[in-house]
Amino acid sequence: MGRPPCCDKSTVKRGLWTPEEDAKLLAYTATHGSGNWTSVPKKAGLKRCGKSCRLRWTNYLRPNLKHDGFTPEEDEKIIALHATIGSRWSVIAKKLPGRTDNDVKNYWNTKLSKKLYQSGIDPITHRPVSHVMETIRGLQNADVHCGNLSSVPASTFSPIFPQPQLGRAHGEASCSSTEKAASEFKWTDFLMESLLSSDGDTFATGSDNNAAVVDHGLDPSAGFMCDAMGVPCGGDSSSSSPFVDAILEQERELVSKFYQFLGDHSDLS
DNA sequence: AAATCGGGCAACCGCGCGCAG
């Protein structure tokens, strides 16, 4: 059984907000504060979903939001943070006063990623495009297997586009120490260090454990970079379900074909 | 002037997490 919808979509208004609706929501939050969004539409006299009210308030009506263009300093900060933690827009937005995650996400998707690419930097890996293409060609020639991939420099893989996680599908519990040794250098580490030293802060992620993990350049939610190559090391890596194993196997094949496709079309770059 | 295209952005959707009962 799926989760029931938060509101009746047939009776709820959708689409752009009118100035009158904004005024009602502002008036309500000014006197009652934000929170308990499910009851806000009723109390504020709005025919909107509570979720829609929350979104409108956090992305547009909230006090101290900046509505002007991004500065070059903000650009630099976004790029550096994206290189370090990937597309965790809420974390990035917290580092930019007056900006929302939606702002940052839209700005990245429409402007910054293109700007980076035009300047010869791959917006996914944050490495020179030529290096990325070289790596893909290397992968095409390599037998796609966890052990063989250890020969590929660890810095090749992006946190948000890690290499195929084959060990997980085949129940390989962990990578060997030699595999780890081959990837001692973590380019994200020095990015993180430079960021942290610049403002002396850490990335709050909602729990102490998570914060500690992020401090070491790891992503507690996505599980990327258990070692520097994006291959999970340690822990239970196999699924107990044949169904899940089949899906993982299928995913593995797709990733392999994808890399092969990129290699076949490397002349397009 | 009209039609089409494409960029930018606001809003929506679905999922995961945390918490209270």
Added chain:
DNA sequence: CCTGCGCGCGGTTGCCCGATT
């Protein structure tokens, strides 16, 4: 421990509007 609910998040969609043909 389980379940339901509220909230926050990232990804995606769709509308608006200026540029181009």
